[in-house]
Amino acid sequence: MLYANIIIIIFLLFLYIKSLKYTDNMLSTIDRKKHKLYFLYPMAGLFLAKTGLEKKLVNKIDISRKIRALYITDHHDFQIKLYWFQKTSLFLFIIFAFSCISMITSLQTSINKPQIFEDILIRPEVGEGDKNLSLRFRMENETDIEDVYEDEISIQNRERIYSDREWEEVLDKAITYLEQELLGENQDLKHVDRDLNLIKKIPDTSIVIEWVPQNYRLISSNGKLMNEDISDQGTDTLIRAILKYEDKRVEHTIPLTLWPVKSDHKELLYKELQNILDISDKETEKSREWRLPQKIGDYILTWQIPDNNPAFSVLILGIVGSLILWVLMDRTLDNKMKLRNNQMLLDYPEIINKFNLLVNAGMTIRQAWNKVVEDYNENIKLFGGQRRYAYEEMRLTLHELKLGVSEVNAYEQFGIRIGLMPFMKLSSILVQNLKKGNKSMIDLLKREAAEAFQERKETTKRLGEEASTKLLGPMMILLLIVLIIILMPAFISFQI
Numbered sequence: 378m379l380y381a382n383i384i385i386i387i388f389l390l391f392l393y394i395k396s397l398k399y400t401d402n403m404l405s406t407i408d409r410k411k412h413k414l415y416f417l418y419p420m421a422g423l424f425l426a427k428t429g430l431e432k433k434l435v436n437k438i439d440i441s442r443k444i445r446a447l448y449i450t451d452h453h454d455f456q457i458k459l460y461w462f463q464k465t466s467l468f469l470f471i472i473f474a475f476s477c478i479s480m481i482t483s484l485q486t487s488i489n490k491p492q493i494f495e496d497i498l499i500r501p502e503v504g505e506g507d508k509n510l511s512l513r514f515r516m517e518n519e520t521d522i523e524d525v526y527e528d529e530i531s532i533q534n535r536e537r538i539y540s541d542r543e544w545e546e547v548l549d550k551a552i553t554y555l556e557q558e559l560l561g562e563n564q565d566l567k568h569v570d571r572d573l574n575l576i577k578k579i580p581d582t583s584i585v586i587e588w589v590p591q592n593y594r595l596i597s598s599n600g601k602l603m604n605e606d607i608s609d610q611g612t613d614t615l616i617r618a619i620l621k622y623e624d625k626r627v628e629h630t631i632p633l634t635l636w637p638v639k640s641d642h643k644e645l646l647y648k649e650l651q652n653i654l655d656i657s658d659k660e661t662e663k664s665r666e667w668r669l670p671q672k673i674g675d676y677i678l679t680w681q682i683p684d685n686n687p688a689f690s691v692l693i694l695g696i697v698g699s700l701i702l703w704v705l706m707d708r709t710l711d712n713k714m715k716l717r718n719n720q721m722l723l724d725y726p727e728i729i730n731k732f733n734l735l736v737n738a739g740m741t742i743r744q745a746w747n748k749v750v751e752d753y754n755e756n757i758k759l760f761g762g763q764r765r766y767a768y769e770e771m772r773l774t775l776h777e778l779k780l781g782v783s784e785v786n787a788y789e790q791f792g793i794r795i796g797l798m799p800f801m802k803l804s805s806i807l808v809q810n811l812k813k814g815n816k817s818m819i820d821l822l823k824r825e826a827a828e829a830f831q832e833r834k835e836t837t838k839r840l841g842e843e844a845s846t847k848l849l850g851p852m853m854i855l856l857l858i859v860l861i862i863i864l865m866p867a868f869i870s871f872q873i
Contacts, residue, residue, distance in 0.1 A: 379480060379483040379484065379688065381692070382476045382477075382479045382480035382483060382688065382692065383480060385472065385473075385476045386473065386476050386477060386480065389469060389472070389473045389476075392420055392423060392424060392469075393417070393420045395423060396419040396420035396422070396423040396424075397419070407459065412459075412463060414463070414466045414467060414470060417466035417469065417470060418459075418462040418463075418466055420466065420469065421461075421462045421463075421465035421466040421469065422458075422462055424465060424469065425461065425462075425465055431458075431461070434461045435454075435457055435458060435461065440457070440460070440707070440710065441453075441457050443710050443711070443713075443714050444456050444457050444460055444710070445457075445794075446714065446717060446766075446794070446795075446796070447710075447713055447714065447717060447766075449766065449769040449770055449773055460710075463706070464703055464706050467699070467702060467703075467706070468699045468700075468702070468703055471695055471698055471699035471702065472695055472696065472699055474695065475691055475692055475694060475695020475696070475698070475699075476692060476695065478691050478695070479688040479689070479691040479692040479695070480688070482687055482688040482691055483688040496668050496669040496670075496671055496680060497666050497667070497668050497669070498510070498532075498534055498666060498667050498668075498669065499665065499666050500534060500535070500664065500665055500666060500667065501534065501535075507533055507534065507535045508533075508534045509531055509532070509533055509534070510531070510532045510533075510534050511529060511530075511531050511532075511682075511683055512529065512530060512532060512669075512680050512681065512682060512683070513527070513528070513529050513530075513680070513681040513682065513683040514527070514528065514529075514530055514650075514678055514679065514680050514681070515527045515678065515679040515680075515681070516646065516673065516676035516677065516678055517676060517677045517679070518675050518676055518677075519675055519676075519677060520675060521675075524675075524676075526643065526646065526676070528647070529683050530647075530650070530651075530654075532654060532669075533658075535658065535662065551579045551584050551620060552618075552620075552629050554579060554580075555576060555579065555586060555618055555620075555629075556631060558574050558576045559573055559574055559575070559576075559616075559618075559631065560573075560574065561573055561574035561600075566631065566632065566633055566634070567634045568634060568636060569602070569633050569634060569635050569636065570602075570635070570636040570637070571602070572600050572601050572602055573596065573600035573602075573616070574600060575588045575598075575599060575600040579620075584620055584621070585620075585621045586618055586619065586620055586621075587618070587619040587621065588600070588616060588617070588618055588619075589616070589617040589618075589619065590614070590615075590616050590617075591614050591615040591616065591617070592606070592614055593652065593655065593656055594606045594652070595607060595612060595614050595635060596614065596616060596633075596635070597648070597651060597652045597655045598655040598658075598659065599651070599655065601648055601651060601652075602635060603648055603649075603652060607635045607636065607637045608637070609637060611634045611635065611636050612634070612635045612636075613632065613633070613634050613635075614632075614633050614634075614635060615630050615631065615632055615633065616630075616631050616633060617629070617630050617631075618630075618631065646673065646674075646676065649673055649674075650670065650673055650678075653670045653673065654669070654670070657669075657670070717766050718797060719836065719840060720765060720766055720767070721765075721766050721767040721795065721797060721800070722797065722799065722832070722833070722836050723833060723836060723837070724765055724766075724767040724768070725767065725797075725799045725800065725803075725829050725832075725833070726826065726829035726830045726832075726833045728749065728767060728768075728771070729799075729803060729822065729825055729826045729829050730826050730829075730830075731748075731749050731752075732745050732746070732749060732803075732822065733819075733822040733823060733825075733826050735748055735749070736818075736819060736822060737819060742784070742807055742810065742811070743778065743784060746771065746774070746775060746778075747775060749768075749771060750768065750771050750772045750775045753765070753768040753771070753772070754772070767795070767800070770791060770794060770795055770800075771791070773794075774787050774788070774790070774791045777790070784807075784811055785808050785811050785812065788804045788807045788808050788811075789804060789808055791804050792804025792805065799825075799829060799832065802825065803825065806818060806821050806822065806825065
């Protein structure tokens with residue numbers, strides 16, 4: 378894991394150094410207050426260019442359409458490119474940060490040597506419950522230095538028990554069930570060549586089962602077969618099931634015929650280790666402590682607590698987090714589009730009303746359009762008002778008219794760019810009047826103005842309902858805090 382982190386960090390640093398030569402004159406014009414990671418934009422541009430992702434991302438029609446709608450008079454191509462630079466730089470920054478954290482975690486884990494565990498285990502006291510202890514062991518052959526085995530093993534450190542216990546009553550159906558489950562993957566009790574399934578409980582009852590093999594050198598307490606003492610012609614043995622329920626205890630003996638299973642040297646060593654642990658555990662179950670084996674045959678055992686290296690999890694967390702942010706940035710763009718559309722719908726009644734008054738006063742469509750835009754520009758200069766999307770679109774249309782675009786095409790493109798039904802309807806009225814000379818345009822504008830104010834009321838009502846819905850989350854949190862403040866003293870007083 379450490380090497381993977383180092384490779385990622387070196388690659389990103391190399392990419393950053395190489396991007397210092399990357400030049401884009403328009404990057405120097407960005408607002409650095411809005412773009413905190415502007416210094417990584419050249420790196421993002423180089424990364425997208427070298428990987429071939431730039432062309433694919435820039436050509437995403439849905440994203441490009443939204444950016445063109447949000448940045449009306451700015452350079453659209455640059456804003457689209459800037460959006461992808463922003464997403465990519467954030468993605469690379471998160472990957473770099475989490476790779477550094479993961480590398481530091483790996484270094485700390487490697488510097489802190491594994492704790493050498495003594496060969497004496499302290500048992501939990503009665504009532505504390507059993508505890509599983511995961512240890513790392515090392516087997517070293519006394520005569521052969523290179524003959525070494527290292528692995529992890531899970532040891533159940535059972536709680537100390539009393540000499541007498543309450544036993545439970547045995548049900549006849551439990552005996553039939555446990556004989557079936559005991560076989561595991563074996564065919565029958567006369568041909569057992571696989572590990573036994575020593576179940577601990579009978580389902581749907583409170584019956585607890587304790588297994589006692591006749592010979593622990595043949596069958597361990599957890600059902601594993603020990604090949605060393607099993608004859609090739611089969612070995613007969615017994616296993617005793619003790620069924621317990623409250624103060625009842627019933628013993629049931631099951632005859633078995635064991636057959637050897639081929640195992641490699643490593644597997645035999647592990648089985649021998651597990652067998653020794655089971656025997657030691659059984660012999661010392663009433664003691665406060667028990668000793669782990671220090672030697673198996675020619676092998677010396679050393680015990681360690683296994684390393685817990687979260688470096689890989691940290692790196693995966695960083696990658697997943699960066700991917701989530703990549704997706705959330707597109708949702709942010711959708712939220713901006715929603716605010717833009719709501720703002721334009723609220724401004725529409727004012728625009729159509731102004732336009733209607735100017736046309737009724739004798740102005741042509743173009744003159745009225747020009748007057749609405751001039752008033753908006755004066756308001757921005759004098760009062761520094763907020764820029765409004767609808768008026769910015771009208772100003773863009775006026776620039777097109779001054780550049781020689783026909784009125785029909787300019788008004789049609791106005792409605793298409795905005796993409797909202799009221800503005801498309803206004804565009805249709807104006808285009809129809811220019812093409813066919815519609816005499817009833819003034820009446821249509823009056824009717825449209827009346828409908829626009831009614832729609833504005835509905836829009837305002839809808840936005841108010843959405844705002845009240847959004848307040849439910851904070852209100853629930855406040856209610857929970859109040860309940861905690863009220864109930865906590867009562868719980869404390871009960872404990873006292």
